[in-house]
Amino acid sequence: MISLFAFLMMLAASSAYAADPAALSQIGPIVREEIAAGRLPGAVVWIGGKNGILYHHAFGEKAMEPGQAMTEDTLFDLASVTKTVATTTAVMQLVEAGKLDLEAPAARYWPEFAANGKGGITLHQLLTHYSGLRADLNLEHAWSGHEAALRLMLEEKPAFPPGTHYLYSDINFEILGELVEKVSGMPLDRYCRMHIFDPLGMSDTGFKPVFSRRIAPTGWKRRGEVNDPTAFRMGGVSGHAGLFSTAGDLAKFAGMMLNGGQLGKVRILKPSTIERMTVPQSPEGRSRLRGLGWDIDAPFASNRDTLLPAGAYGHTGFTGTSIWIDPVSKIFVILLTNRVYPDGRGNVKPLRNRLVSVMDEAVGKVSETDVAEARPALAAYLAAQKVESGLDVIEEQGFSPLKGMRIGLITNQTGRDRKGRSCADLLRMVPGVRLLALFSPEHGLHGEQDGKVVSGSDPSTGLPVYSLYGKVKKPTRAMLENIDALVFDIQDAGVRFYTYTTTMAYAMEAAAGKGIPFYVLDRPDPITADAVQGPMLDPGYSSFTGYFPLPVRYGMTLGELARFFNAEAGIGADLRVIPMRGYRRLDWYDTTGQPWIPPSPNLRSLAEATLYPGIALLEGANVSVGRGTGTPFEVVGAPWIEASTLAQYLSARNLAGVRFAPLTFTPESDRYKGQACHGVRITVSGRDSLDSPELGVEIAAALFRLYPEHFRLDDTFGAIGSHAVIEAIRNGKDPRTIASDWQPRLEAFRKRRAHYLIYSDMQ
Numbered sequence: 175m176i177s178l179f180a181f182l183m184m185l186a187a188s189s190a191y192a193a194d195p196a197a198l199s200q201i202g203p204i205v206r207e208e209i210a211a212g213r214l215p216g217a218v219v220w221i222g223g224k225n226g227i228l229y230h231h232a233f234g235e236k237a238m239e240p241g242q243a244m245t246e247d248t249l250f251d252l253a254s255v256t257k258t259v260a261t262t263t264a265v266m267q268l269v270e271a272g273k274l275d276l277e278a279p280a281a282r283y284w285p286e287f288a289a290n291g292k293g294g295i296t297l298h299q300l301l302t303h304y305s306g307l308r309a310d311l312n313l314e315h316a317w318s319g320h321e322a323a324l325r326l327m328l329e330e331k332p333a334f335p336p337g338t339h340y341l342y343s344d345i346n347f348e349i350l351g352e353l354v355e356k357v358s359g360m361p362l363d364r365y366c367r368m369h370i371f372d373p374l375g376m377s378d379t380g381f382k383p384v385f386s387r388r389i390a391p392t393g394w395k396r397r398g399e400v401n402d403p404t405a406f407r408m409g410g411v412s413g414h415a416g417l418f419s420t421a422g423d424l425a426k427f428a429g430m431m432l433n434g435g436q437l438g439k440v441r442i443l444k445p446s447t448i449e450r451m452t453v454p455q456s457p458e459g460r461s462r463l464r465g466l467g468w469d470i471d472a473p474f475a476s477n478r479d480t481l482l483p484a485g486a487y488g489h490t491g492f493t494g495t496s497i498w499i500d501p502v503s504k505i506f507v508i509l510l511t512n513r514v515y516p517d518g519r520g521n522v523k524p525l526r527n528r529l530v531s532v533m534d535e536a537v538g539k540v541s542e543t544d545v546a547e548a549r550p551a552l553a554a555y556l557a558a559q560k561v562e563s564g565l566d567v568i569e570e571q572g573f574s575p576l577k578g579m580r581i582g583l584i585t586n587q588t589g590r591d592r593k594g595r596s597c598a599d600l601l602r603m604v605p606g607v608r609l610l611a612l613f614s615p616e617h618g619l620h621g622e623q624d625g626k627v628v629s630g631s632d633p634s635t636g637l638p639v640y641s642l643y644g645k646v647k648k649p650t651r652a653m654l655e656n657i658d659a660l661v662f663d664i665q666d667a668g669v670r671f672y673t674y675t676t677t678m679a680y681a682m683e684a685a686a687g688k689g690i691p692f693y694v695l696d697r698p699d700p701i702t703a704d705a706v707q708g709p710m711l712d713p714g715y716s717s718f719t720g721y722f723p724l725p726v727r728y729g730m731t732l733g734e735l736a737r738f739f740n741a742e743a744g745i746g747a748d749l750r751v752i753p754m755r756g757y758r759r760l761d762w763y764d765t766t767g768q769p770w771i772p773p774s775p776n777l778r779s780l781a782e783a784t785l786y787p788g789i790a791l792l793e794g795a796n797v798s799v800g801r802g803t804g805t806p807f808e809v810v811g812a813p814w815i816e817a818s819t820l821a822q823y824l825s826a827r828n829l830a831g832v833r834f835a836p837l838t839f840t841p842e843s844d845r846y847k848g849q850a851c852h853g854v855r856i857t858v859s860g861r862d863s864l865d866s867p868e869l870g871v872e873i874a875a876a877l878f879r880l881y882p883e884h885f886r887l888d889d890t891f892g893a894i895g896s897h898a899v900i901e902a903i904r905n906g907k908d909p910r911t912i913a914s915d916w917q918p919r920l921e922a923f924r925k926r927r928a929h930y931l932i933y934s935d936m937q
Contacts, residue, residue: 193221193505197536198229201529208525209234211826214494214513216244216390217525220421221533223432223505227425236390237397238516249378249389249418250510251401253491256417257347259379259427260366262301262467264354266447267369273357276301276466283353290331297353299336300346301466302455306332310344311404323408324352340456340464344404344414347467351413363411373440374426379419382410389418390512392493401493401514415491421508428499428506452487452501453549471860473502473545474533485545494522502548503537524825527833527859534857560767564695564733564752565591565663569600575693575750577606579658582649584613584642584681587621588665588697588771597663597695598635609637610657615664615677616643617774624775643673647718648680651688660685661693665773666732668699669787670711671719671893674773678732679721679739686747694751696733696932700763700773700783701866703731703933706924708787708867709916711895720895725920726787726867729759730927737930753932762861776806784861791870795889797877798851802841809839810873811853813846814884821854823876827909831864833857868913871899875909 198221205217216234220227232244252259268274274283276298281288287295292307299305311326327349334341351362358365363381371379383389385398392401400406402415410416426437431452435443443451451466464470465487473485488498494513499506509529513520568575569591581601583589589597601609612619612635618627619639627641640646640653649660660681666674678694685692708726716722722743730738733751740749763770763780772778777786782805789807793799797815800806811817817836824834837855841847858864871894877885891900902912 193228193503193533193536194538197532200532200535201229202231202233204528204532205231205233205525208522208528213521213524214511215515215520216248217494217509217511218244218246218248218250218421219510219529220246220425220508221505222425222429223500223503228505230421236512242387244390245388247378247388247420247422248510249383249386249420250495250512251390251392251491251493252417252419252495252510253402253415253493254344255424255489255491255495255497256415257413258467258489258497259419259424260362260370260417261347261350261354261413262451263370263442264358264362264365265297265301265350266443266451266466268354268357270444270447274353280349280353283356284349286328287349289328292330292332292336295332295336297350298455298466300350302464303340303342303346304337304456305343305346306334306336306339306341307343307345308333309342311348313403313407318407318409320408320411323348323404323412327352344402347414348404348408348412351411354413361411362413363416366417370442371423373442374423374430374437376419376423376426379417379423381416381418383418390510390515392512392514393518394516421510424497424508424510425506428497428508431499432501432504432506449550452499471498473540473548474498474500474505474507474530474537485549490526494520496522496526500537502540502545505533505537507533521828523828527825530859531833531835531857560592561698561757561761562592562755563697563768564754565589565597565600565697567755568695568752573601573604573607575752576601576604576659576661580608580610580656582611582613582654582657582660583609584615584660584662584664584677586615586617586619586664586773588773589663589695590769590771592768594769597661598632598637601661602635609635611653612637612639613642613649613653613660613681614639616673618643621772621774642677642680647677649684654684654688654690657688657690659691659693661695662732662736663695663697664732665697665771666699666735667773667777667783667786668701668703668727668729669790670708670724670726670728670895671790672774673718675732675735676718676721678736679743679745682736682740682745682747682749686745689748691748691750692736694733694736694749696731696751696754698754698757698761698763698766698768699729699731700780701727701787701861702760702762703729703734704759705729705865706920706927707865709871709894709896709899710919710923712897715895717892719892725916725923726791726870726893726895728923728927730930731757731932734927734930734932737932738927741930742926751932757933759931759933776801778806781858782807784858784864785856785866785869788866788868788870788873789856791867791890791893792874792877793845794892795874795877795886796845796884797853798839798841798844798846800839800841801845802843802847803839805855808857809837809851809853809855811837811839811846811851812884813849813851814881815852815877816880817852817854819880820852820876823880824854824873827872827876829864829869829872831858831860831862832869833859865913868909870894871903871912872909875903875912878903879906 221229391397400416405412405415430437434445468487486500490496494511513522629641706729711723800809821836834854
């Protein structure tokens, strides 16, 4: 058994990233603010790693009783953190022992489980929430006891075919807990005590704790009984909930995970098992980055949004608990609260988000090399996910579809193959293909210009370069003289008002007018071709920033959008799309293996592209969205905004996938050049859960509510594109209700869009 003192000394003897003490000093005031706001009664925060325990403190009260101040040794109901600390660890120990096989069906170990179409569900699918089973057992009818729960598990029918959909499910881990018992010969609680908690010296950790005033209650007069209703009916022991622990005990567990499965002389899991558990395991791409049992996120680092899409791993619990472990910085963060006490109305999400911001600041920046060295299996996983663009595919074909043709190429700096060679250079070297002219969109051939772009010639090739973002926006008959086909190879941003889509549509019209084919060399939608979000453009308001009534995020690649425009807008071009290979609709750009090339001067990173569909909704109005700074579309501000007021207001909205921090910045160009702008920095904390257009409407509504005499709401129409949304904001309607109001039109659009899709979510 390892004492807490020995554990602290062992951690302190190691070396890793140091955390900035000044940043960590912000934690106390932040936690106290959240307690004062009534979002939780108290909390315990432990931060540590291979440099020792960096921070540990208890705040507030555990209960509304005399002498019930929160203490560092308070026991908490961990809720779903049980899934990782207990059940996943137990399952993986049994896998190491050869008693369980992750790819085997659960019915191998529990034959009756095969009933009702569950025979093919594997342990891997249960651990990653791809079993297709519902969220939880039926609680509408009275039942109690372990045996009754087993009968309900056997009666369950998959809501989706196994392996096809991500659906977070407590049933998955209820089943896994039963499998532990069946193959080990002992109940889950006894197995975990013998093989995990006692060896690690986690003396305060276990199911069904003995009553103690050290336990933080989870409801009025409810103390020491599991809060989860299913686990309660099962007698307090289940694979999905029921575990109680302290921050100190969880620190030992986190130290074991950081140390490759070993703490002191005690080995719980093999290093290879830890790595396997904590890299993406989702079977159909990355609709959600899930490991085995663990949720996966970016590492703690101020530049986390520019790094690999995963690195840290962790889990949260309904009662207000969480544990996050970052193998890159070698730091873990444990936050334990009983936010459901006394009436279930507490909210720990704002505190979690603010702690992550503190950790980003405390750790500072890390490099891609740091991430790759700390997570070699993750780097290998991402390397295996490479997508071949339409240019890569047609290049592999020797450009045979273009043989014998004189070509006009619409391109810019993004038109490159996976080796970094430009489409123009490649076409010039193909026998039997003559490249006669280049056409450039907004920002010019090299993507460096703001404002109107003039025509000219390309110094490296001597070819004429016709601007499609000046006096002329559509190729003229003179420009197309002697051209047999137009080829379009440009990376888009996936947003309605990004002008490259209109340039493509106008060029398709020109090709149709001349009767020549139009080729699209397809590329990824960088913010996934799955999400359809935001208000639709009102009919009759077509412009160069809105060719056709689309939602803000239309969820299509340019090849798919070309097919949509060709039919729905009646263009009637001889359209020929060269599809990508290996692309999935759920892919974010950084999981494709394609190098990020900024498609325009102010979309310098995928993080900015992720926020662009929301923050760009505001820039027609009298606010700065960060143009002229190093972080365009990651900040919003104006001289007339009070930064802390706006940050607190937006944080209190509890928007999924994003967090806010007060900020003052001074743009070097563009709106408010040289003036101090007060506002917020916006950081993406969960891009799959973020509805970026709704975020933009939330900020617009906040600015109009807080500063009605300053904020020019009407000027946002050009990007928002919906008079109904503008009026709803003006009338004080809740932004969530506004977003729900545009859903019927989105659903109708999805049905129209479905006819033109090329890629599935599985390839």
